[in-house]
Ligand SMILES: O=P(O)(O)O[C@@H]1[C@@H](OP(=O)(O)O)[C@H](OP(=O)(O)O)[C@H](O)[C@H](OP(=O)(O)O)[C@H]1OP(=O)(O)O
C-alpha cells in the first residue's frame with residue numbers, strides 16, 4: 001500500500017492533489033519523474049551511477065547516494081493517471097522519529113543551459129535566501145523533540161527566510177535535547193552526531209575530498225540530506241548519523257571541470273559544523289576552568 005511520506009521535509013509534496021513522492025512498507029521511496037528533461041535527467045543520472053560498467057564513481061562515494069531500483073509506472077499522487085516513478089531506497093525507513101535536514105548546495109542553483117525563465121526564478125530565490133551569501137540554504141527540516149511535543153517542522157516560508165544566524169541556531173537545535181522554539185540549544189548530541197570518526201563532519205570531509213577531484217558531474221540544485229535518530233544514538237549504533245546526496249533533476253556533465261559551485265557550498269557548510277564543534281569545546285573548557293578555581 002503506497003502512502004505519502006510524513007517524513008518529507010522539502011520539495012514537491014503529494015498533498016492537496018499535488019504531484020509528489022510516495023513510500024511503501026518495504027523501504028522504497030517512489031519519486032515521480034518530473035515533466036520534460038528534469039525527469040529524464042534524474043533517471044539518466046541514477047542509471048549512470050548504478051551501471052556496473054560505469055566505474056567512475058568509487059564505491060565509498062556511491063554509498064552517499066540512495067539505492068536505486070529502476071523505474072516503475074504507478075498511479076500518480078495528483079490523480080493525473082499513470083506516470084513513471086524512480087524507485088529509490090527510502091533513506092528514512094530504518095530510522096525511528098528521525099531528525100532530518102535538507103541542505104541545498106551551491107551559491108547558485110541555476111546553470112547556463114537552463115531556460116531564461118528558470119534562471120530568473122532561481123536568481124530570485126538564491127538572492128533572498130542564504131544561497132548567495134553562504135553557498136547553501138536549508139530547504140527543510142524536522143527535529144524530534146519528545147513523545148509529548150513530537151516534531152518541530154517549521155513552515156517552508158519560514159525556512160526560506162533563514163539568515164546566517166538562524167542557520168547557526170538551527171544547526172545547534174538539530175543536535176539538542178531542547179529544540180523547542182525559545183530555549184538556548186544545549187547541543188548535547190553535537191559531539192556524537194557531528195563529531196567522531198563516523199559523524200557528519202567526517203562524512204562531509206570524505207565527500208569534499210571527492211569533490212576536489214571529480215569532474216564527471218555538476219550537481220546543480222542538489223541537496224545534502226542529513227539524518228539521525230536519538231534512539232539509535234542511545235543504543236550505541238556506530239553509523240547512526242547519515243549524510244546522503246539527493247535531487248538530481250538538474251545534474252549536468254562536468255566536462256572535465258570541477259564542480260566549484262557545489263564544492264564551495266560544501267566547504268562553507270563544513271565550516272559551520274566545525275565552528276559549532278569548536279565553540280562547544282571552548283565553552284566546555286571554560287566551564288572546566290571555572291570549576292577548578
Ligand atoms: O517551485 P518551487 O518554488 O516550489 O521551487 C522548488 C524548490 O523549492 P524551494 O523554493 O527551494 O523551496 C525545490 O527545492 P527543494 O527540493 O525544496 O530544496 C526544488 O528546487 C524544485 O525544483 P526541482 O524539483 O529540483 O526541479 C523547485 O521547483 P521548480 O520551481 O523548479 O519547479
Ligand SMILES: Nc1ncnc2c1ncn2[C@@H]1O[C@H](COP(=O)(O)OP(=O)(O)O)[C@@H](O)[C@H]1O
Nearest residue numbers: 008009010011012029066088089090091102247
Ligand atoms: N530517497 C529518499 N528517501 C527518503 N526521503 C527522501 C528521499 N529523497 C527525497 N526525500 C525527501 O523528499 C524531499 C524532496 O526530495 P527532492 O528529491 O529534493 O524532491 P524535489 O525534486 O521535489 O525537490 C527531501 O527533502 C526529503 O525529505
